[in-house]
Amino acid sequence: MNGEINLLTLLSLVIAVIAIVKLRSVLGRRTGDDDARVDKRRREASMPKSQPAAQSDKVVTLPRRDRDVEPVDTAVTVAEVEARIKSFAGEDTALATRLMSILALDSKFDPDSFLRGARQAYEMIVTAFAEGNRRMLRDLLSADVLDSFTRAIVEREQKGEVIDQSFVGINKADILEAEVSSKGIASITVRFISQLITATRDNKGNVIDGDETRIKDVTDIWTFSRDISSKDARRNLNWKLVGTQAPN
Numbered sequence: 744m745n746g747e748i749n750l751l752t753l754l755s756l757v758i759a760v761i762a763i764v765k766l767r768s769v770l771g772r773r774t775g776d777d778d779a780r781v782d783k784r785r786r787e788a789s790m791p792k793s794q795p796a797a798q799s800d801k802v803v804t805l806p807r808r809d810r811d812v813e814p815v816d817t818a819v820t821v822a823e824v825e826a827r828i829k830s831f832a833g834e835d836t837a838l839a840t841r842l843m844s845i846l847a848l849d850s851k852f853d854p855d856s857f858l859r860g861a862r863q864a865y866e867m868i869v870t871a872f873a874e875g876n877r878r879m880l881r882d883l884l885s886a887d888v889l890d891s892f893t894r895a896i897v898e899r900e901q902k903g904e905v906i907d908q909s910f911v912g913i914n915k916a917d918i919l920e921a922e923v924s925s926k927g928i929a930s931i932t933v934r935f936i937s938q939l940i941t942a943t944r945d946n947k948g949n950v951i952d953g954d955e956t957r958i959k960d961v962t963d964i965w966t967f968s969r970d971i972s973s974k975d976a977r978r979n980l981n982w983k984l985v986g987t988q989a990p991n
Contacts, residue, residue, distance in 0.1 A: 821846065824853050831855070831918075841921040845929045849971040851980075852929075854918060860982065861933050861967060862916050868984060873908040873941070875900065885968065885985040903946025911938035911958055919964065927972025930985065935963045962990045 824846055831854045832839035846852045864883055871879040875896045880889055899906070913935055920932040939961055942953035953959070967982040 821850055828854055838918065838921060841923070842918075844923045845921060845931075845971065848923060848927060849929070849977055851977075852971075857931065857982070858916055858918065858933070861931075861965075862913050862935075864967070864982070864984070865913065865916070865933075865935050865937070865963070865965065866910055869937075869939070870908070870910055872896070873906040882981075883984060885983045888984050888986065899943075904951070905944050907942045907944060907955055909940040911940060913937045914960075920966075923971070927970065927976070928968055929971050930966055930968045931982075932964060932966045934990070935961075935965065937961050937963070964988045964990055 825843065828842045828846065829839050832842065842852075842854055867879060868883050870876075871883070872892055872895075877893060877896065880892055884892060915934075915936040917934045918931055919934050921930070923929050937960075938958050940955065940958055942950045942955035945951050964987070965984055966986040966988075968985040969982045970976040970979070
């Protein structure tokens with residue numbers, strides 16, 4: 744070409760130089776995201792292979808079995824419950840003695856905890872009976888009481904009657920009696936004073952009993968029972984309703 748540079752060649756060189764400069768400016772620039780990704784990779788690389796890089800929020804860490812566990816001082820716990828029983832029974836020393844006899848066989852017994860459970864059971868049973876919920880009653884009643892409740896439900900259903908009921912609440916629950924039989928069956932009688940709004944309707948929808956607009960005060964005396972005769976029996980913590988009686 745006699746030392747002369749062709750115009751087309753020169754133009755190609757200029758375009759190539761410009762492209763290289765732009766490419767270097769892009770490739771050589773590091774953004775904040777790039778730095779974050781690099782740092783993340785460095786952290787992951789430095790982690791032991793057995794340790795996951797991230798842990799799901801839904802994973803619950805369980806306590807280790809070899810973790811030191813403080814021994815439970817059973818004597819202190821029983822002594823505290825004995826003090827609560829005496830305070831609970833007040834001047835009724837006979838009731839205190841009988842509650843103590845339950846505690847003697849079942850060191851986990853506590854009258855306050857029992858009453859909390861009894862109040863819950865009372866509401867569940869009253870509600871289940873009104874609804875005709877036999878399945879729930881089966882878990883809360885003894886065989887004899889379940890049979891009696893079931894007969895009443897069947898008779899009501901055969902007549903086409905329905906109970907409309909709203910459970911307002913329990914005003915008071917007191918332990919009246921307690922005992923342990925010779926076979927190790929513990930029984931506790933509780934008086935419940937509750938408030939309900941209840942009305943029974945016939946098959947035409949007419950109210951035949953109760954009042955759907957008025958809160959009614961109800962007093963029930965129920966006896967709950969539980970087998971505490973052996974260690975295996977005490978594993979079942981459920982008390983069942985074994986008897987009902989009308990208040991005097």
